[in-house]
Amino acid sequence: MITISLTKKNMLLGACGLFILAVVGIGLFFLYLNFAFPVKHATGTHLAVPDQYTDCVTCHTKVSAQVTQDWREAKHGVTLVKCVVCHGEPDGKGSIPFMATPDPKLICSRCHDPAVVRMEAKYGNSADCYSCHAYHQNPVHSNAYETRVPTTQTTLDQPGQGF
Amino acid sequence: MSTTPRQIRITLLGVGILLVAGIVATAAFFSFSSTTSFCTSCHEMNVHKEELAQSPHAKDYDESAIDCADCHLPRGLGPRYLSVKTYLGVKDVFVHFTESPDSIDRRHSQPVARRFVDDASCQACHDDLYKDAKKEKDISEIGKLAHDNYNGKDGKSYRLCVDCHTNMAHLPSFDRRLDINQEFAAKLVAAEQLVAAEEQGGAQ
Numbered sequence: 001m002i003t004i005s006l007t008k009k010n011m012l013l014g015a016c017g018l019f020i021l022a023v024v025g026i027g028l029f030f031l032y033l034n035f036a037f038p039v040k041h042a043t044g045t046h047l048a049v050p051d052q053y054t055d056c057v058t059c060h061t062k063v064s065a066q067v068t069q070d071w072r073e074a075k076h077g078v079t080l081v082k083c084v085v086c087h088g089e090p091d092g093k094g095s096i097p098f099m100a101t102p103d104p105k106l107i108c109s110r111c112h113d114p115a116v117v118r119m120e121a122k123y124g125n126s127a128d129c130y131s132c133h134a135y136h137q138n139p140v141h142s143n144a145y146e147t148r149v150p151t152t153q154t155t156l157d158q159p160g161q162g163f
Numbered sequence: 164m165s166t167t168p169r170q171i172r173i174t175l176l177g178v179g180i181l182l183v184a185g186i187v188a189t190a191a192f193f194s195f196s197s198t199t200s201f202c203t204s205c206h207e208m209n210v211h212k213e214e215l216a217q218s219p220h221a222k223d224y225d226e227s228a229i230d231c232a233d234c235h236l237p238r239g240l241g242p243r244y245l246s247v248k249t250y251l252g253v254k255d256v257f258v259h260f261t262e263s264p265d266s267i268d269r270r271h272s273q274p275v276a277r278r279f280v281d282d283a284s285c286q287a288c289h290d291d292l293y294k295d296a297k298k299e300k301d302i303s304e305i306g307k308l309a310h311d312n313y314n315g316k317d318g319k320s321y322r323l324c325v326d327c328h329t330n331m332a333h334l335p336s337f338d339r340r341l342d343i344n345q346e347f348a349a350k351l352v353a354a355e356q357l358v359a360a361e362e363q364g365g366a367q
Contacts, residue, residue: 033246033250036246037279041321043321053308069340
């Protein structure tokens with residue numbers, strides 16, 4: 001035989017219990033949401049590129065249309081700095097390893113050493129060029145510069161603030 | 164005051180009835196609020212409907228109109244469906260009443276939308292990945308390579324259908340310049356000009 005007395009204390013306890021239950025429920029909900037619809041997917045492996053597609057662009061116009069068009073319209077595309085120059089061969093057999101995000105020290109400085117040295121002197125050392133330059137889009141006249149405000153900043157403590 | 168087992172049983176029965184009624188009401192509300200006409204009851208969603216009408220996804224194979232929910236809500240009534248429905252539903256309504264429609268940046272909406280478009284929703288219509296969209300001919304060579312990659316037969320893609328197939332139903336102005344969207348863009352511009360001409364004609 002159970003009897004529950006509805007005292008003030010019990011009601012308060014019940015309310016607290018319900019509140020905790022609700023918080024836990026909402027937490028579990030978002031946990032599930034992030035599990036079922038991940039923001040970033042697991043890393044993949046590039047497909048083997050058959051000989052007839054060595055120029056990369058034909059296929060990438062379909063699978064990453066935005067990136068490829070940005071490249072084509074920007075300085076690197078116009079001057080035909082090809083995909084493999086920055087990214088390497090997907091099968092890893094080229095002179096540089098295959099990288100989704102090219103290493104600036106390894107790649108960019110091959111051609112832009114003077115600019116890198118000058119920029120490091122001007123703005124300090126920076127591990128990545130990508131917070132300021134968009135590489136497929138017109139590198140200097142990209143979106144990043146549309147909102148450019150004048151600055152007196154001389155270090156890179158807060159990338160994106162000044163440029 | 165103390166409760167007897169009889170009172171507890173009556174309370175439980177009441178709670179049970181309420182619960183069932185709640186579930187039925189929720190189900191009815193969910194199915195009603197998944198119709199295209201409900202989506203477009205918010206003016207923010209109208210432009211998406213107009214774009215959809217000019218896209219390759221305006222009509223299904225049987226010539227019936229394709230609904231927003233066909234792509235934007237997971238199939239079935241499982242936890243995937245319920246969680247997307249709840250999350251996006253609450254967020255949409257909240258933003259609708261708190262922010263001006265002009266502040267919605269479609270560049271930021273795209274990745275959010277892509278995250279919640281299930282591959283199973285696409286595959287409900289495109290069941291054979293090695294046939295073209297009309298289900299007549301074999302898919303192109305590039306398509307075969309990419310879909311092999313997707314299926315894990317040649318490397319492994321980390322992408323979903325919508326990460327490769329962008330702008331399947333909508334075409335914001337900043338995506339119109341892309342080569343692969345030229346056909347869609349031309350249709351959309353023609354339709355917009357028609358509407359503009361009609362509006363001018365009406366004003367005169």
